Amino acid sequence: MNRRHEALLALLADGALHSGAGLAAQLGISRAAVWKLVGELREHGVAVASVPRSGYRLPQPVELLDAGRIRAALDARGWQVADRLQVLFETDSTNTFLYDAPAPPPARPRVVFAELQQAGRGRRGRSWLAPFGSGLTFSVAWTFADTPPGLPALGLAVGVGIAEALRTLGVAEAQVKWPNDLVWRGRKLGGLLLQLRSEAGGPSSVVAGLGLNLALPAGAREALAAPGAQPVADLGEALGRPLPPRNDLGATLAAAMLATFDEFARVGFAPFAARWAALDSLAGARVRIAQVDGDVEGEACGTDADGALLLRVDGRLQRFHSGDVSLRPAAP
Numbered sequence: 001m002n003r004r005h006e007a008l009l010a011l012l013a014d015g016a017l018h019s020g021a022g023l024a025a026q027l028g029i030s031r032a033a034v035w036k037l038v039g040e041l042r043e044h045g046v047a048v049a050s051v052p053r054s055g056y057r058l059p060q061p062v063e064l065l066d067a068g069r070i071r072a073a074l075d076a077r078g079w080q081v082a083d084r085l086q087v088l089f090e091t092d093s094t095n096t097f098l099y100d101a102p103a104p105p106p107a108r109p110r111v112v113f114a115e116l117q118q119a120g121r122g123r124r125g126r127s128w129l130a131p132f133g134s135g136l137t138f139s140v141a142w143t144f145a146d147t148p149p150g151l152p153a154l155g156l157a158v159g160v161g162i163a164e165a166l167r168t169l170g171v172a173e174a175q176v177k178w179p180n181d182l183v184w185r186g187r188k189l190g191g192l193l194l195q196l197r198s199e200a201g202g203p204s205s206v207v208a209g210l211g212l213n214l215a216l217p218a219g220a221r222e223a224l225a226a227p228g229a230q231p232v233a234d235l236g237e238a239l240g241r242p243l244p245p246r247n248d249l250g251a252t253l254a255a256a257m258l259a260t261f262d263e264f265a266r267v268g269f270a271p272f273a274a275r276w277a278a279l280d281s282l283a284g285a286r287v288r289i290a291q292v293d294g295d296v297e298g299e300a301c302g303t304d305a306d307g308a309l310l311l312r313v314d315g316r317l318q319r320f321h322s323g324d325v326s327l328r329p330a331a332p
Contacts, residue, residue: 015061046132062133063246073251090116094139095209103205106145113138139209142261150269153307157272161260175281187233289323
């Protein structure tokens with residue numbers, strides 16, 4: 001993908017019908033070249049519709065991500081990130097992009113957004129589907145000058161920060177699901193992926209990525225509705241009103257993540273524990289957690305200071321640091 005693809009997408013972003021001749025004139029290329037660019041956009045997951053003898057259009061308007069707008073909105077929220085914020089048109093994964101780069105110095109976080117993410121990953125290496133314009137994906141790289149207490153629970157703290165930001169935006173029932181899902185009425189709104197790097201006696205760094213459903217098309221919902229998969233939701237239905245501008249939303253959530261890292265650096269996980277408990281969608285529920293040596297069922301009893309899930313199994317509390325969790329019918 002190159003700047004011509006970006007320029008064509010910018011023209012189509014209003015959702016209106018554009019003739020091939022008009023697009024060619026604005027781009028300074030031939031109509032045949034426009035046709036080729038459209039085909040290449042489709043190959044990368046952008047659903048450009050063709051209307052015979054009329055032109056091309058997107059299924060719905062899309063506010064393209066704009067680094068200048070996001071940067072200004074972050075500045076207004078007290079986070080001056082300057083050129084350490086990037087918007088990529090396309091990348092395999094924003095997390096991989098930052099994790100493969102040198103860790104930033106303390107107090108100099110990096111933020112990367114992407115319009116198209118071709119190999120986004122969720123927890124345990126699963127792919128994360130984000131059709132063009134239907135979601136929001138970004139990652140933040142942060143370095144702690146000193147390793148804070150409770151570092152293994154950092155992912156839970158980030159979930160708290162994002163869920164609280166969603167509630168401030170109007171998603172009153174936004175919750176967290178151990179270890180790193182964001183849910184609304186039991187349905188998945190999005191997810192987090194954290195990758196930690198630490199050195200004994202030295203600084204620790206993290207890359208945290210967020211994938212959030214904004215307005216999922218029917219095809220994406222069908223693709224995500226695999227047997228046994230958690231039902232999905234998007235921010236549009238959770239809000240029940242028009243979505244806020246995509247760039248403002250991105251800045252709000254990035255600021256929430258940065259503020260979480262800043263607070264965690266100073267005080268660790270302890271202050272987040274009660275906030276997690278208040279947002280915990282599994283609290284008191286009967287759940288099943290998948291383990292290598294077999295599934296375990298029990299009552300979810302929150303988390304410990306290290307972020308491990310606590311299950312009451314046959315009257316005894318057990319700790320779990322990883323595993324897929326699903327709700328089970330209540331015991332008779």
